[in-house]
Amino acid sequence: MSGKLINGKEIGGKIRETIQQEVNDLKSEGITPGLAVILVGDDSASHTYVANKQKACSELGIYSRLIQFEAEISEDTLLSQIEQLNTDSAIDGILVQLPLPKHINEQKIIDAISPYKDVDGFHPINVGKMLIGEPSFQPCTPSGIMKLLEYSNVDVAGKHAVVVGRSNIVGIPMGQLLLKKDATVTYCHSKTQDLSAITKQADILVVATGRAKLIGKEDVKDGAVVIDVGMNRDIHGKLCGDVDFDAVFEKVSAITPVPGGVGPMTITMLLYNTLQSAKKKSSRQPLVK
Ligand SMILES: Nc1nc(=O)c2c([nH]1)NC[C@@H]1CN(c3ccc(C(=O)N[C@@H](CCC(=O)O)C(=O)O)cc3)C=[N+]21
Numbered sequence: 229m230s231g232k233l234i235n236g237k238e239i240g241g242k243i244r245e246t247i248q249q250e251v252n253d254l255k256s257e258g259i260t261p262g263l264a265v266i267l268v269g270d271d272s273a274s275h276t277y278v279a280n281k282q283k284a285c286s287e288l289g290i291y292s293r294l295i296q297f298e299a300e301i302s303e304d305t306l307l308s309q310i311e312q313l314n315t316d317s318a319i320d321g322i323l324v325q326l327p328l329p330k331h332i333n334e335q336k337i338i339d340a341i342s343p344y345k346d347v348d349g350f351h352p353i354n355v356g357k358m359l360i361g362e363p364s365f366q367p368c369t370p371s372g373i374m375k376l377l378e379y380s381n382v383d384v385a386g387k388h389a390v391v392v393g394r395s396n397i398v399g400i401p402m403g404q405l406l407l408k409k410d411a412t413v414t415y416c417h418s419k420t421q422d423l424s425a426i427t428k429q430a431d432i433l434v435v436a437t438g439r440a441k442l443i444g445k446e447d448v449k450d451g452a453v454v455i456d457v458g459m460n461r462d463i464h465g466k467l468c469g470d471v472d473f474d475a476v477f478e479k480v481s482a483i484t485p486v487p488g489g490v491g492p493m494t495i496t497m498l499l500y501n502t503l504q505s506a507k508k509k510s511s512r513q514p515l516v517k
């Protein structure tokens with residue numbers, strides 16, 4: 229580890245090199261991994277994230293197809309687009325960028341994605357498999373964080389890991405992956421009483437709340453490892469995390485920056501999952517209903 233900073237760009241870059249190798253090997257066998265990204269509406273943050281994903285795919289020679297719809301699209305149109313992609317042999321991964329407009333039921337959309345192409349790891353079958361420790365697509369942000377810890381030589385076993393946030397896509401699976409690696413896990417959320425008293429006990433603190441600078445110096449233990457999943461924009465449009473980076477830096481033993489921490493790892497794991505899916509292309513089973 230180079231000092232205190234957990235550099236997601238650098239660690240992600242190393243992992244992308246090994247993914248690149250495997251993509252090249254697959255291509256020499258005539259298989260090109262393919263990712264379809266569905267983007268609904270004109271949310272500017274979503275457009276930025278999707279552009280980053282597309283760029284990462286092209287850098288590694290992964291085929292990517294962007295499918296854009298206006299915010300007014302019907303749920304049925306979206307569902308039939310997903311059904312087409314489920315049986316499209318050029319496509320190994322399907323990602324529907326969240327959040328979706330309010331008139332669309334997100335869970336219904338996620339449920340329609342073939343679990344064999346669910347590179348986000350959001351489908352109930354993959355969620356269930358992850359919980360019982362069966363091979364599955366793991367959600368990209370939590371699995372990327374596990375890689376950050378691994379590459380930074382942070383031993384998780386027996387440690388007190390505190391996860392702040394309980395979303396289906398980050399907080400909940402994050403705690404489960406830490407538990408699988410023998411951490412003692414505490415979940416905190418918006419109804420938690422005396423949040424600070426609990427975060428102060430964390431050896432490893434993962435914060436995924438979407439509340440800018442929620443965690444300050446007084447909320448962390450000396451020597452803690454802090455992972456900041458936050459992706460907030462201040463009034464000047466500048467990115468900032470859920471942790472007050474400058475305030476806690478002196479106190480912690482390691483911390484992820486925003487940007488350049490968790491974000492690049494999320495994309496790296498998406499590339500990784502797409503590669504894994506492409507490797508199984510020939511044996512891929514039809515959608516189980
Ligand atoms: N179906 C779905 N899957 C997702 O994985 C998903 C999603 N929906 N909806 C939104 C969140 C957010 N997310 C990010 C990915 C990359 C960066 C990223 O590249 N961040 C850069 C900076 C980006 C910038 O400059 O704005 C960084 O942290 O260094 C951020 C956030 C994926 N998400």
Ligand SMILES: [Mg+2]
Binds near residue numbers: 442443444447
């Ligand atoms: Mg505070």
